[in-house]
Amino acid sequence: MLEQESVDGSPVDILVDVTPAPPRPRSRRRLWLTVAAVAVAGATTFGVVFADNFAALGAYRYSAPKEFDGLPLAPEYSHPKRTARANADSGVTDTGYMSRDEQRMASVNVAEQHVFLPSSRIDDAVARLGREGFAFTDLHEVDPGERGGVMKCGRAGFDGGEVTVCVWVDGSMIASLAEGIHGATVDPDTLADRVRAFRLLAEVPS
Template identity: 35%
Template structure:
């Protein structure tokens, strides 16, 4: 019987029932396990990207803010040569003044300074342990890089600086490093500091690097002030 000749009874009863088997009905030959993972909706992806970009931007802004605060804190620095510092006494003899001025001039020739100073301090307990300090003030954007450059220049003058390492800079911050080099009197310790407002170095005959580093921190706290 054709569809065109369906009886009214058949129309009322609806289509013949479909026999279901116990076998699963496969609607597609595609393997679900091979399907690529579903992509997140575009709006969600944009939110994730924007959130990541915002996090990176905030981290960068925080780093810039910290660096800017450090520059502002350290840039206005003054260095002086008090008569007494860290248990040492300033040597005002003509020979000491000449030596200090030579070191100051050489240091100033290596770095563009606003102000410079150089002095020799005597150790009242041992005349062979005098300390030669020289440095100056200027705005330094990359203190550690500039300090490393100064040590390289010092190595050119003395032959080399061995065992150079970073040591605690103390409450004034910045970076401080010490090593050993050679002179007419044999090996001696040499230390330097740099921050965003100053750089200085000191020579320590007859002292170990550890002894020199501790004394240099004390000297720095006695000669450096900030606005």
């Protein structure tokens, strides 16, 4: 119970409901935390490295689709683009997707900016995610698709869990998409196919 003064100065008691919400099953919660951690790390990484270039957009801008490969948008795990300011995560958009049974999840992190040489930036983006705690395995370059640029995909262990991650850089943005399935791991080349289709929907003419 909190106490607050009324207009005339007399104390007024305010009741606050502090009943905790029922916890999600631990296994699902761990899976989502692992997937979402890529976005958190990406927000810090991309924001710090490329803070000076947020205003320089290329041919495309990011517009989050309402669905990713059958997964509906999860507003509670999505954050619209932050406006440029001193914060490290300025100019970054996070988008979450989750199946209705919460068994499959995806998280997208995008920093919109103009990149003259995508091939010179992708290794640094991957390396910085590694320093945030993601241990990549079988990471390899894949066909980036019609939107161009450079893209690499592979599995990544994080805090006892494992997700599959694709990182791409093109003339308009630096981004990552992580997907996790409870009790299974997505093949990196399968995720690459999904990401190429996602980029056609998400990267719209600016």
